[in-house]
Amino acid sequence: NAGVTQTPKFQVLKTGQSMTLQCAQDMNHNSMYWYRQDPGMGLRLIYYSASEGTTDKGEVPNGYNVSRLNKREFSLRLESAAPSQTSVYFCASSLYLLNTEAFFGQGTRLTVV
Amino acid sequence: AQSVAQPEDQVNVAEGNPLTVKCTYSVSGNPYLFWYVQYPNRGLQFLLKYITGDNLVKGSYGFEAEFNKSQTSFHLKKPSALVSDSALYFCAVDGGSQGNLIFGKGTKLSVKP
Numbered sequence: 487n488a489g490v491t492q493t494p495k496f497q498v499l500k501t502g503q504s505m506t507l508q509c510a511q512d513m514n515h516n517s518m519y520w521y522r523q524d525p526g527m528g529l530r531l532i533y534y535s536a537s538e539g540t541t542d543k544g545e546v547p548n549g550y551n552v553s554r555l556n557k558r559e560f561s562l563r564l565e566s567a568a569p570s571q572t573s574v575y576f577c578a579s580s581l582y583l584l585n586t587e588a589f590f591g592q593g594t595r596l597t598v599v
Numbered sequence: 600a601q602s603v604a605q606p607e608d609q610v611n612v613a614e615g616n617p618l619t620v621k622c623t624y625s626v627s628g629n630p631y632l633f634w635y636v637q638y639p640n641r642g643l644q645f646l647l648k649y650i651t652g653d654n655l656v657k658g659s660y661g662f663e664a665e666f667n668k669s670q671t672s673f674h675l676k677k678p679s680a681l682v683s684d685s686a687l688y689f690c691a692v693d694g695g696s697q698g699n700l701i702f703g704k705g706t707k708l709s710v711k712p
Contacts (some may be wrong), residue, residue, distance in 0.1 A: 490642070526608075528689060528704040529643070563698055576642055585631050585650055588700060591644030 488512055492577050492591035499598045500568040507562040507594050509577030515584045518560035519544075520552060522573040523593075529576065535560055536583040567598045601626045601692045605703035612680045612710050620675040622690030622705045631693035632673040633700060634664055638686045646688075649673060660684070680710045 490511045499505055511518065516537045521529040521544075531544030531592040549571060551563045561566075564571060574595050578588040602625045612618045624630055631650050635643040647658025654666045665676045675688060687707050691700040 489662040525709045526704060531694075531700075578643075587633060587645040588643075589645070593640075593686055 490577055490579055490589050490591040492575075492594050494594060495592065496550045497594060497596050499564075499596065501568060501598060503567050504563065504565050505596075506564075506565065507575055507577070507596075508559070509561065509591060510559045511577075511579040511589070512558065513579060513581075513589065514557070515579035515581050515589075517559070518554065518582045519578045519580075519588065520550070520560070520562045521576045521578065522546065523576060524573050532562065532575075534583075564596075567596075572596060572598045601604075601694055601701050603690045603692045603701060603703040605688075605690055605706045607706050608704075609707045609709065612708070614637075614682050614710055614712050615679050616677075618677050618680040618684070618708065618710070620688050620690075620708060622673045622675065624673060624690075624692050624705060626692055630666075631668065632664075633691040633693075634658065634675050635674075635689045635691060635702075636660075636686050637705075643689060646675070654702065680708075682710050682712055684702050684708060685710045697707070 493508045519534040520532040530546045533552040535541045538557045553561050573594045577591040580586045580588040604623050633648045634646040637643045649656045649666045657663045687705045689705045690703040694701045
């Protein structure tokens with residue numbers, strides 16, 4: 487049982503390049519999330535998908551897009567990377583949107599130079 | 600809006616001593632509260648949650664948390680700390696309409712032998 491799997495684990499981009507972070511969960515969860523973690527700021531929600539077919543903005547959505555490809559997969563795309571997007575990105579999933587614990591992937595460390 | 604605060608950036612404890620990691624919350628409506636732990640270079644792991652019922656919630660690895668409605672607090676506790684408990688601890692509150700979990704900034708717990 488893999489849980490939440492994120493790829494890649496590490497990535498270095500040049501300013502202006504694009505990339506897609508992939509996330510898949512095998513727990514049959516309905517809701518999925520993308521967070522970024524920056525020192526001293528905790529985790530901040532970028533986008534979430536309450537259920538298959540829906541996506542919504544979180545606290546810090548600017549510069550990102552997401553796709554809920556199916557119930558298992560939720561991808562995060564950076565169209566034109568900026569140094570301010572240097573961060574550690576976590577994908578997570580939960581059975582429902584509210585009142586249930588989330589399970590996290592191991593993270594993607596992204597550096598934009 | 601829902602929010603949580605972790606007033607201590609770091610907590611230092613000697614092995615074998617009790618530990619407390621503090622969390623206060625601000626919510627509209629009933630609070631749904633969570634604690635997560637993050638080990639170096641890993642994703643967050645769920646420890647415990649309070650939804651309703653007993654104010655003392657027991658979780659993984661011997662941790663427990665006390666919900667105090669009058670003080671709007673949800674402090675994490677353990678009777679006897681282990682060196683292996685050293686990690687980053689996050690308190691979180693259900694985000695309601697904001698989507699899933701709202702995290703505090705985290706508290707680094709350091710347990711010395």
